[in-house]
Amino acid sequence: xxxxxxHFIVSxxxxxxxxxxxxxxxxxxxxxxxxxxxxxIVRSSLAATLAKSxxxxxxFDACFERFFSFQSLPSPFAAGPENGNEEQPGDMPPIGGMIxxxxxxxxxxxxxxxxxxxxxxxxxxxxxxxxxxxxxxxALQLDQLDRFVADLYREGSAGAEGTARQLxxxxxxxxxxxxxxxxxxxxxxxxxxxxxxxxxxxWDVRLTELEERHYDRMHFLIRKxxxxxNERYSRRRRRAKRGALDFKQTLRANMHHGGLLFETxxxxxxxxxxxxxxxxxxxxxxxxxxxxxxxxxxxxxxVIARVRSFVFCSSLLEVSHIFExxxxxxxxxxxxxxxxxxxxxxxxxxxxxxxxxxxxHLDAVTGKTTVIILGDARSNxxxxxxxxxxxxxxxxxRLIWLNPETPTMWGTGDSEMKLYRxxxxxxxxxxxxxxxxxxxxxxxxxx
Amino acid sequence: MRDQPGKFETVDQVNEGFKSTGYIxxxxxxxxxxxxxxLEKPVLVEGPAGVGKTELAKKAAAFMDVPLIxxxxxxxxxxxxxxxxxxxxxxxxxxxxLRDKLDQVIDKESDLGESIRTLHRYExxxxxxxxxxxxxxxxxxxxxxxxxxxxxxxxxxxxxxxAFLLEILSDFQVSIPxxxxxxxxxxxxxxxxxNSTRELSEALKRRCLHLFIPFPAPDLEREIVRHHVPNIxxxxxxxxxxxxxxxxxxxxxxxxxxxxxxxxxxxxxxxxAEGLDRDLTRKTLNTFLKFEEDVRAVxxxxxxxxxxxxxxxx
Numbered sequence: 045x046x047x048x049x050x051h052f053i054v055s056x057x058x059x060x061x062x063x064x065x066x067x068x069x070x071x072x073x074x075x076x077x078x079x080x081x082x083x084x085i086v087r088s089s090l091a092a093t094l095a096k097s098x099x100x101x102x103x104f105d106a107c108f109e110r111f112f113s114f115q116s117l118p119s120p121f122a123a124g125p126e127n128g129n130e131e132q133p134g135d136m137p138p139i140g141g142m143i144x145x146x147x148x149x150x151x152x153x154x155x156x157x158x159x160x161x162x163x164x165x166x167x168x169x170x171x172x173x174x175x176x177x178x179x180x181x182x183a184l185q186l187d188q189l190d191r192f193v194a195d196l197y198r199e200g201s202a203g204a205e206g207t208a209r210q211l212x213x214x215x216x217x218x219x220x221x222x223x224x225x226x227x228x229x230x231x232x233x234x235x236x237x238x239x240x241x242x243x244x245x246x247w248d249v250r251l252t253e254l255e256e257r258h259y260d261r262m263h264f265l266i267r268k269x270x271x272x273x274n275e276r277y278s279r280r281r282r283r284a285k286r287g288a289l290d291f292k293q294t295l296r297a298n299m300h301h302g303g304l305l306f307e308t309x310x311x312x313x314x315x316x317x318x319x320x321x322x323x324x325x326x327x328x329x330x331x332x333x334x335x336x337x338x339x340x341x342x343x344x345x346x347v348i349a350r351v352r353s354f355v356f357c358s359s360l361l362e363v364s365h366i367f368e369x370x371x372x373x374x375x376x377x378x379x380x381x382x383x384x385x386x387x388x389x390x391x392x393x394x395x396x397x398x399x400x401x402x403x404x405h406l407d408a409v410t411g412k413t414t415v416i417i418l419g420d421a422r423s424n425x426x427x428x429x430x431x432x433x434x435x436x437x438x439x440x441x442r443l444i445w446l447n448p449e450t451p452t453m454w455g456t457g458d459s460e461m462k463l464y465r466x467x468x469x470x471x472x473x474x475x476x477x478x479x480x481x482x483x484x485x486x487x488x489x490x491x
Numbered sequence: 492m493r494d495q496p497g498k499f500e501t502v503d504q505v506n507e508g509f510k511s512t513g514y515i516x517x518x519x520x521x522x523x524x525x526x527x528x529x530l531e532k533p534v535l536v537e538g539p540a541g542v543g544k545t546e547l548a549k550k551a552a553a554f555m556d557v558p559l560i561x562x563x564x565x566x567x568x569x570x571x572x573x574x575x576x577x578x579x580x581x582x583x584x585x586x587x588x589l590r591d592k593l594d595q596v597i598d599k600e601s602d603l604g605e606s607i608r609t610l611h612r613y614e615x616x617x618x619x620x621x622x623x624x625x626x627x628x629x630x631x632x633x634x635x636x637x638x639x640x641x642x643x644x645x646x647x648x649x650x651x652x653x654a655f656l657l658e659i660l661s662d663f664q665v666s667i668p669x670x671x672x673x674x675x676x677x678x679x680x681x682x683x684x685x686n687s688t689r690e691l692s693e694a695l696k697r698r699c700l701h702l703f704i705p706f707p708a709p710d711l712e713r714e715i716v717r718h719h720v721p722n723i724x725x726x727x728x729x730x731x732x733x734x735x736x737x738x739x740x741x742x743x744x745x746x747x748x749x750x751x752x753x754x755x756x757x758x759x760x761x762x763x764a765e766g767l768d769r770d771l772t773r774k775t776l777n778t779f780l781k782f783e784e785d786v787r788a789v790x791x792x793x794x795x796x797x798x799x800x801x802x803x804x805x
Contacts, residue, residue: 062693064697066697067697070530070532070700073530074526074530077525077529077530078502078522078525078526082502084518085502085518085522088518088519088521088523089522089526091519091701091703092519092522092523092526092534092700092701092702093526093700093701095701096535096696096697096699096701097537097687097690097696097701097703098537098538098687098703101701101703301579301580301583302583304583306579
């Protein structure tokens with residue numbers, strides 16, 4: 045059972061459940077105590093020791109079903125009752141005997157053993173399936189079986205020919221079975237590596253080129269990133285919170301002890317969390333970038349004190365309330381579809397967007413605010429209104445411009461980037477997940 | 492925690508035992524509790540609000556016939572609230588009362604060095620177990636026959652506190668500088684509950700058995716309702732559970748929990764209902780829905796929901 049358990053744990057890890065060594069020891073102990081008799085109890089014991097969150101439980105359930113499933117296929121190996129064993133020549137490989145007897149269990153076991161001997165667990169890529177199938181068949185001595193069949197045909201007697209035909213049919217079924225087995229094992233063991241390749245790809249793919257089928261994965265990645273960032277930076281903040289003794293407070297708190305200082309009071313440092321105001325260009329070309337950027341910023345609410353978000357195309361509109369009332373993912377989706385938004389989706393006009401902002405929402409910007417503008421600065425040859433941007437810049441603590449285009453494209457055509465960048469404290473390219481990560485670093489590292 | 496003869500021999504026994512205390516549990520729950528007892532590991536219980544996480548610990552205490560010690564976590568909880576505290580008031584009072592005694596002990600004529608030396612002989616008097624106020628964690632360690640220690644909503648406490656818990660949960664001993672190390676007389680049986688408001692640390696999870704309690708399947712929930720409301724008509728019970736399960740599928744601010752199902756069942760019994768109908772349901776929605784928006788949302792679909800519940804149990 046230990047070996048089976050080990051394989052199961054490998055497959056769990058493959059599916060994305062991080063199982064530590066101590067947990068696998070626990071699992072083995074749990075099984076030893078609870079016994080293997082009841083499938084439900086085995087499942088519960090393993091779940092209690094190996095899967096440690098609701099999400100992991102779900103993966104665990106799927107894995108358990110796949111791993112401990114018993115396939116009861118109708119035997120593809122027709123048993124050969126009429127053939128006596130007396131005429132069997134000596135060099136039939138053991139697998140041939142099993143085929144003749146129609147011993148499906150034996151064949152399955154032999155396949156499993158062969159798979160172990162060629163280390164099928166190490167399968168990682170789709171392209172390796174053929175190779176592993178061939179190796180397993182070789183380990184089952186298929187070539188010897190083939191020679192044996194040929195010998196039987198050459199012998200020519202009716203009985204031998206019948207046996208040969210039966211063996212040939214069995215051979216096909218066997219190959220089929222091995223192929224299916226490899227397929228299954230690939231599913232169990234190789235998932236992780238495929239996931240990893242996709243993940244690596246997603247870190248560097250341009251968000252504008254991201255295919256919709258990867259959105260879920262991307263959300264997952266951003267959640268992971270946000271969690272890491274939250275952990276890292278909230279710890280730093282906490283250290284800053286531990287202040288010096290507040291003597292006045294301490295005296296006051298200990299008055300009723302007759303002036304003896306039993307309870308201490310500590311000075312509290314004000315936490316330094318950046319306020320963020322973000323202006324997003326939501327024209328069609330920008331929509332994916334905006335989506336993921338907002339997803340991340342709102343995920344970082346722990347680190348960032350307050351995010352106020354505005355979207356603009358031809359006109360500008362505050363959308364913070366949507367994020368306050370809906371779950372983040374849903375809010376982002378609503379922005380994309382523009383559902384219930386009173387915004388004019390005409391030609392992008394940075395000038396009028398800045399005008400709207402400075403006239404209606406300038407009080408959102410204080411000396412503590414970091415203003416982020418997310419846009420490609422393509423204003424369709426309209427008035428760039430850079431003096432308004434300057435006003436925003438002067439009022440804010442920092443002005444960061446995120447542009448999803450590559451720097452070489454800035455300032456070409458109707459792009460006003462060259463003009464705007466002089467007014468910004470920082471200009472960053474923002475087109476991949478990696479750029480988003482850099483943005484967080486910049487945001488938290490306050491001057 | 493070894494002296495529980497005949498209570499933890501098989502998973503079924505645990506299941507039966509809990510049933511006798513009034514807690515109907517699934518195989519998952521029974522197996523985990525059984526394993527936790529044998530492996531001497533804490534159990535981390537997660538799940539939506541109102542599925543009986545806290546109740547599980549209470550019933551475990553009843554089942555094993557040991558006291559339940561509860562530590563409610565909140566932001567800012569620290570060692571002095573969770574582990575121990577000195578009884579400052581008592582120390583102060585005693586030192587005042589014993590002033591005369593102290594004067595006698597310290598000879599009026601002796602010099603300062605002499606007095607300090609004399610005092611040193613008594614130095615531990617005021618920091619002795621008599622002046623120690625044990626808080627839940629220490630109390631659980633001191634309990635002679637063992638105890639069930641329930642650390643409720645551990646996700647609400649700070650991360651520092653979690654790290655501190657790790658120390659106790661791995662060795663079941665704490666050191667108090669003035670007294671020394673306090674070791675558990677009998678290992679307490681620990682339940683931690685979490686509502687997943689934040690991720691718990693990997694280290695804590697690794698040390699615990701993990702139990703996720705979802706909303707029960709209809710059959711299990713029916714059994715629970717039957718157990719708590721024994722005189723409920725069979726038809727009503729089936730329709731009611733089916734209805735609640737349909738309601739849980741909706742997007743609500745707070746979906747009805749098991750205890751609310753039971754409340755509702757009791758309310759319907761009081762109203763002498765034999766089966767579910769639209770009018771009655773509408774009037775009693777507020778027994779299991781606690782938000783105005785939720786009541787409105789369910790009311791809108793009431794026709795459909797009741798119909799479905801009736802049809803599926805017909």
